Structures are given as C-alpha cells and as structure tokens.
Amino acid sequence: MDTSNPAAFVNGQVLPNFIGKKVRTVxxxxxxxxxxxxxxxxxxxxxxxxxxxxxVPVLNYVEVIGIAENSNTIRAEIFTDFGATFDVNSYNQLxxxxxxxxxxxxx
Numbered sequence: 764m765d766t767s768n769p770a771a772f773v774n775g776q777v778l779p780n781f782i783g784k785k786v787r788t789v790x791x792x793x794x795x796x797x798x799x800x801x802x803x804x805x806x807x808x809x810x811x812x813x814x815x816x817x818x819v820p821v822l823n824y825v826e827v828i829g830i831a832e833n834s835n836t837i838r839a840e841i842f843t844d845f846g847a848t849f850d851v852n853s854y855n856q857l858x859x860x861x862x863x864x865x866x867x868x869x870x
Contacts (some may be wrong), residue, residue, distance in 0.1 A: 769870055770828050772861040774854075775808020779834035780862075786837060787828045789845065789854050795819045805855040814839040824849035 770787040790802030861869040
C-alpha cells in the first residue's frame with residue numbers, strides 16, 4: 764500500500780477543498796457512457812467522474828479514487844463497483860469526521 768500520497772475522503776460538500784489533489788468518494792451512478800459517469804454523492808451533490816474504463820450499471824454505487832479536477836469533477840485512477848446497496852449515511856459521516864476534528868488521523 765502506497766502511503767506517500769493518501770486520498771482524502773470527500774463528499775460533494777468538501778470536494779472543492781481538494782481541487783488538484785487525490786480524493787476518494789462514493790457516488791451512485793445516474794448516467795454512464797463507459798468513459799464518464801454522472802452520479803449522486805453521499806450528500807446528494809452531483810459529481811462527474813471521468814476516465815473510467817468500463818460501463819457501470821445505473822443506480823450502482825461506485826467508489827472512485829482520483830484527482831479532483833474542479834468542484835464537481837474527478838478524473839478516476841481506480842474505481843470499485845459496490846453494487847446496488849450501500850450505506851450512504853455512514854460514508855457521509857466518515858467524510859465529516861475525516862475532514863473535521865479527526866482529520867489528522869486520515870491524512
């Protein structure tokens with residue numbers, strides 16, 4: 764595991780704080796053409812994911828690790844299809860903790 768460049772846990776709200784940096788998030792796929800996903804983050808923000816290498820089923824949850832290009836776009840390096848069920852509330856709480864009082868534990 765490479766720990767030299769960790770990916771920050773983000774949701775749609777905190778993604779703009781990490782433009783140009785490595786991030787990880789989970790989105791629910793609303794639209795996919797094989798190279799670009801439009802999805803909903805765990806806090807109901809719209810996020811665009813570019814650079815995917817395969818089609819992902821609509822309504823599946825996908826974890827994406829990549830570089831934040833702007834306030835709502837991530838260029839994916841790695842993605843994992845989590846399937847149709849995922850606890851978005853727990854992930855959203857994780858993002859809040861990782862970017863709040865416990866930030867030093869995550870970065």
